[in-house]
Amino acid sequence: MSASAHPDSTDLDRLHSAVKREKADLAPESQPAPLWAMFLLMLVAIIAGGQLGPMTGGWSFDVSNPFALISGGGDPRPGGGGAGDALDPFALAMKKGASGYSVCGGCHQGNGGGLPGQFPPLTKSEYVLGGTERLIRIVQHGLTGPVTVNGQSFNTPGGMQPFGGAMSSQDLANVLTFIRNSWGNEATMITKEMVQKVRDEEKRASQWTIAELLPYAEKNVPGEIPAGPGATAAPAAAAAPAAK
Numbered sequence: 001m002s003a004s005a006h007p008d009s010t011d012l013d014r015l016h017s018a019v020k021r022e023k024a025d026l027a028p029e030s031q032p033a034p035l036w037a038m039f040l041l042m043l044v045a046i047i048a049g050g051q052l053g054p055m056t057g058g059w060s061f062d063v064s065n066p067f068a069l070i071s072g073g074g075d076p077r078p079g080g081g082g083a084g085d086a087l088d089p090f091a092l093a094m095k096k097g098a099s100g101y102s103v104c105g106g107c108h109q110g111n112g113g114g115l116p117g118q119f120p121p122l123t124k125s126e127y128v129l130g131g132t133e134r135l136i137r138i139v140q141h142g143l144t145g146p147v148t149v150n151g152q153s154f155n156t157p158g159g160m161q162p163f164g165g166a167m168s169s170q171d172l173a174n175v176l177t178f179i180r181n182s183w184g185n186e187a188t189m190i191t192k193e194m195v196q197k198v199r200d201e202e203k204r205a206s207q208w209t210i211a212e213l214l215p216y217a218e219k220n221v222p223g224e225i226p227a228g229p230g231a232t233a234a235p236a237a238a239a240a241p242a243a244k
């Protein structure tokens with residue numbers, strides 16, 4: 001039908017298409033969904049979405065790397081992307097230790113600076129940079145009583161709890177390597193074998209005091225240092241780095 005066939009035909013078409021565009025009327029008795037229900041659904045979706053990531057077994061780009069499938073393992077991203085296997089033992093320990101440090105950071109702070117009067121700093125601390133026999137014991141069994149770090153005195157009630165029971169030798173080794181090589185600190189890597197050695201030799205139930213730890217102040221747990229600072233020195237002979 002052409003527009004000239006009937007003088008009113010265009011108006012009729014326009015009228016009908018306008019009617020067709022309208023939504024169907026609600027059936028009697030039914031109500032539109034209330035706004036609060038929309039918000040509730042949105043809230044549920046947001047919370048559920050947040051759960052999805054952590055609950056799906058530690059999804060990470062390293063594991064589910066689409067490039068690895070295409071290129072047969074090589075990671076074409078600049079800097080290698082940080083796939084676990086590609087890192088040397090020191091870099092890997094630093095990477096894992098950085099996330100493990102969240103356990104300590106609540107007290108010793110993200111920058112390792114501690115909190116005056118409450119939590120001693122780990123930066124430039126002789127307890128962190130000194131003998132590994134002492135450092136491993138402090139974190140494995142805990143510490144109580146007065147301690148002076150970088151000229152500041154601390155004697156926090158309760159001291160520091162032991163972490164030996166809560167962390168594997170590997171996790172502890174990673175965190176200790178991390179605190180010895182962050183925020184300007186630099187010292188040899190601590191391996192899982194070193195932590196395990198102290199665990200096997202030292203069965204202690206109570207927290208240490210600084211005086212009890214004096215014999216270990218300069219002693220390093222013997223063992224191979226696979227990479228990082230001091231890796232090229234003769235393993236067992238490596239002296240404790242001078243406390244800064």
Ligand code: HEC
Nearest residue numbers: 104107120121122125127128143144145154155156159160
């Ligand atoms: C709940 C708070 C808290 C947490 C968590 C904590 N510490 Fe401590 N840490 C302390 C306190 C308090 C002291 C001082 C204890 C004392 O007064 O004898 C201390 C002392 C130390 C010291 C010796 C002093 C120094 O500053 O060098 C080291 C090393 C240390 N902590 C490492 C760690 C590591 C590594 C972790 C994580 C695995 C950790 N701490 C987690 C509270 C904490």
